[in-house]
Amino acid sequence: MTTFDLTGATRRELNQALHDASGGESFEVVNPRGAHAVACGIRADIDVVVRGSVGYYCAGMHQHGRVLVEGNASTGLAENIMSGLVRITGNATMSAGATGCGGLVVVGGNAGARCGISMKGVDIVVGGNVGHMSAFMAQAGNLVVCGDAAADLGDSIYEAQIFVRGDVESLGADCVEKEMRPEHVETLRGLLAAAAPATEGAEVSQFRRYGSARRLYNFTIDDVDALEAEREGAIP
Amino acid sequence: MTTPLPDGVDPADASDPDFWHLRESYTFDRNVIAEIRRAANTGIYRIRGWGAKRRLPTLDDLVFLGASMSRYPLEGYREACGTDIVIGEDRAERPVHLKIPVTIAGMSFGSLSAQAKEALGRGASAAGTSTTTGDGGMTDEERQHSTTLVYQYLPSRYGMNPDHLRVADAIEVVVGQGAKPGGGGMLLGQKITERVAEMRTLPEGIDQRSACRHPDWTGPDDLEIKIGELREITDWQVPIYVKVGAARPYYDTALAVKAGADAVVVDGMQGGTAATQDVFIEHVGIPTLAAIGESVRALRELGVHRREVKLIVAGGIRSGADVAKALALGADAASIGTAALIAIGDNDPAYESEYRALGASAGFWEDFQAGNDPAGITTQDPDLSARLDPVLAGRRLANYLQVLTIETQILARANGKSHVLNLEPEDLAALTVEAAAMAKVPLAGTNWVPGTD
Numbered sequence: 001m002t003t004f005d006l007t008g009a010t011r012r013e014l015n016q017a018l019h020d021a022s023g024g025e026s027f028e029v030v031n032p033r034g035a036h037a038v039a040c041g042i043r044a045d046i047d048v049v050v051r052g053s054v055g056y057y058c059a060g061m062h063q064h065g066r067v068l069v070e071g072n073a074s075t076g077l078a079e080n081i082m083s084g085l086v087r088i089t090g091n092a093t094m095s096a097g098a099t100g101c102g103g104l105v106v107v108g109g110n111a112g113a114r115c116g117i118s119m120k121g122v123d124i125v126v127g128g129n130v131g132h133m134s135a136f137m138a139q140a141g142n143l144v145v146c147g148d149a150a151a152d153l154g155d156s157i158y159e160a161q162i163f164v165r166g167d168v169e170s171l172g173a174d175c176v177e178k179e180m181r182p183e184h185v186e187t188l189r190g191l192l193a194a195a196a197p198a199t200e201g202a203e204v205s206q207f208r209r210y211g212s213a214r215r216l217y218n219f220t221i222d223d224v225d226a227l228e229a230e231r232e233g234a235i236p
Numbered sequence: 237m238t239t240p241l242p243d244g245v246d247p248a249d250a251s252d253p254d255f256w257h258l259r260e261s262y263t264f265d266r267n268v269i270a271e272i273r274r275a276a277n278t279g280i281y282r283i284r285g286w287g288a289k290r291r292l293p294t295l296d297d298l299v300f301l302g303a304s305m306s307r308y309p310l311e312g313y314r315e316a317c318g319t320d321i322v323i324g325e326d327r328a329e330r331p332v333h334l335k336i337p338v339t340i341a342g343m344s345f346g347s348l349s350a351q352a353k354e355a356l357g358r359g360a361s362a363a364g365t366s367t368t369t370g371d372g373g374m375t376d377e378e379r380q381h382s383t384t385l386v387y388q389y390l391p392s393r394y395g396m397n398p399d400h401l402r403v404a405d406a407i408e409v410v411v412g413q414g415a416k417p418g419g420g421g422m423l424l425g426q427k428i429t430e431r432v433a434e435m436r437t438l439p440e441g442i443d444q445r446s447a448c449r450h451p452d453w454t455g456p457d458d459l460e461i462k463i464g465e466l467r468e469i470t471d472w473q474v475p476i477y478v479k480v481g482a483a484r485p486y487y488d489t490a491l492a493v494k495a496g497a498d499a500v501v502v503d504g505m506q507g508g509t510a511a512t513q514d515v516f517i518e519h520v521g522i523p524t525l526a527a528i529g530e531s532v533r534a535l536r537e538l539g540v541h542r543r544e545v546k547l548i549v550a551g552g553i554r555s556g557a558d559v560a561k562a563l564a565l566g567a568d569a570a571s572i573g574t575a576a577l578i579a580i581g582d583n584d585p586a587y588e589s590e591y592r593a594l595g596a597s598a599g600f601w602e603d604f605q606a607g608n609d610p611a612g613i614t615t616q617d618p619d620l621s622a623r624l625d626p627v628l629a630g631r632r633l634a635n636y637l638q639v640l641t642i643e644t645q646i647l648a649r650a651n652g653k654s655h656v657l658n659l660e661p662e663d664l665a666a667l668t669v670e671a672a673a674m675a676k677v678p679l680a681g682t683n684w685v686p687g688t689d
Contacts, residue, residue, distance in 0.1 A: 011468065012468070012472075015468045015469075015471075016471060019471060036461045036464060036465065037461070037464055037465035037468045037469075040465050040468050040469050041398060041468060041469030041470075043398065043399075055461070056452075056453075056458070056461045056462075056465070057452070057461065057462070057465040060465050060469065061398035061401070061469055063398060063399075075452060075453070075458070076452035076453070076465075079451075079452045080393060080396055080398070082397065082398065094452070095451055095452040098393075098451040098452040099393040099396060099451055099452070101396075101397070101437070114451065117451040117452070118392065118393060118447060118451045120393070120437040121437060136451075137447055139436075139437045139438060140437050158438060158439065158442075159439060217439065217442040217443065218425060218441075218442060218443045219280055219424075219443050220279070220280070221278050221279065221280050222277065222278050222279040222280075223277060223278065224276070224277045224278075225277050
């Protein structure tokens with residue numbers, strides 16, 4: 001276990017050490033004091049524990065390894081995560097897991113606005129509530145919310161799936177409730193187990209599923225000229 | 237008494253005095269009438285490619301003064317006139333070195349065929365300059381064929397991959413583009429093929445409308461933190477550019493500098509696009525001519541002009557004269573998109589019969605969104621794409637870039653400059669009051685710069 005104390009060591013030294021790791025190493029970060037871009041760009045199978053709260057873009061563009069934050073995280077936690085695991089015990093502010101392409105992000109507490117915005121395959125599990133416009137333009141992956149969801153959930157959503165245990169204040173444009181079929185139950189059960197203990201007490205049967213009505217996928221284009229031609233018998 | 241207008245006679249061109257009473261409305265001309273009829277039939281706004289088509293103040297409204305009694309010229313072809321530029325030497329471990337002050341602007345695989353992207357990479361590499369990815373990720377082909385490749389970081393983050401970030405030679409954070417400052421990208425269903433859909437994680441065949449704001453930052457303070465993250469992920473190896481559409485260039489440039497950019501790319505309203513609402517293209521943003529001076533003013537006031545932060549100007553750049561004038565106004569480089577596509581074969585008269593079959597003509601083709609480009613450039617159709625030979629098209633682009641560079645040198649030498657970056661506003665005069673005010677150079681034959689004391 002290598003320890004970086006950010007009261008002395010710089011963020012650059014920490015991130016360079018994480019980037020230089022070849023796999024199997026363990027790192028501890030103490031006194032992060034809200035620093036931005038802590039443990040971003042990891043690409044090896046390593047373990048990082050951050051003891052305290054972090055600023056923007058913690059574990060940004062994460063690949064392969066595991067990052068645990070014992071505290072809260074600000075904007076863009078694990079943004080564009082590709083694979084691996086990022087878990088925080090506390091709350092995350094805006095855009096947690098934004099544009100993530102793979103891997104798993106677990107937020108123990110609540111997540112703020114736009115959680116899972118433009119997500120592209122990541123799985124995000126939130127122990128508490130999510131803020132407004134969560135899963136905005138979400139393309140692929142799963143967002144699991146054990147608490148409530150604020151207004152405009154899943155606005156302009158594509159093929160991502162949303163599971164909410166509590167109340168949904170309102171659904172965004174083109175987002176609708178959908179039937180929970182056996183394959184969805186299976187997916188949800190796996191994610192609740194993978195995210196434990198953040199999901200403690202949550203049962204699969206308590207969740208509802210939301211997704212795209214697919215009404216915004218293509219432009220609506222009229223053709224009055226063709227209608228006129230048809231009426232005149234030009235087109236049989 | 238009325239005289240019938242014979243078939244095929246354009247009333248606007250009629251030489252017969254019998255038709256001189258026919259008057260086309262300036263306000264409701266035939267183009268306007270056609271658009272109203274199209275809107276009434278379809279119920280959808282016009283979407284098209286290309287940039288602003290209406291008449292705008294351009295760099296043509298400026299002239300170089302040349303050498304005279306008090307300024308002596310350099311010998312063409314004998315005395316050296318440097319053209320190289322460096323970006324990011326202040327902060328990046330691996331700054332970008334370009335042999336010529338002209339770069340290729342961002343255009344996505346998806347909007348362009350793989351062959352077209354390869355041709356751009358080949359041409360730019362042969363000429364010693366950079367090419368740029370677009371709103372759709374990086375393909376192996378374009379990385380392979382581009383010596384210097386700029387990786388765009390866009391609001392949609394389609395295909396965004398840290399492995400690609402680490403093999404890029406520079407990163408361009410796109411805030412906006414000249415064709416549509418404030419608008420996101422568009423790619424219609426005809427072009428969302430299996431490969432494009434997979435790269436963007438979208439269903440095949442949908443009409444894709446990209447996000448217009450970044451998902452995880454808002455405003456210049458956040459951007460500063462974002463740039464810090466990008467530098468950390470890439471271990472401070474490569475320069476970071478910020479691209480903005482020409483909207484409020486003085487403030488946008490100052491804020492990009494404050495956010496930590498190594499280069500600011502300012503794209504005027506003539507800048508092209510593969511697909512956007514016509515109303516956006518023609519009515520949002522300011523002309524390139526009007527943007528350059530304001531960006532330069534911001535860089536000068538911050539003490540970084542021609543030093544830590546470079547300025548790349550784009551939007552309607554066509555010739556060495558445009559490049560030289562942009563540099564004289566204070567840009568470090570110019571960037572071409574539409575002109576590069578024309579160089580590799582866009583709107584080629586050889587395909588005239590096919591353009592006509594599509595209801596257009598060579599020189600008028602703008603339906604880049606339709607995916608049926610006869611020249612094989614703005615398409616994903618395998619048969620059409622195969623028409624473009626990337627080796628020959630790349631060679632055409634390299635030749636064109638060479639002409640732009642030599643023309644720029646000709647004008648620099650004529651003004652007595654041993655490097656194209658030594659051109660200065662004092663070498664210019666304006667032909668119109670508007671151009672004088674926008675570019676802040678005197679109206680020709682006067683010492684009057686409108687808007688200054």
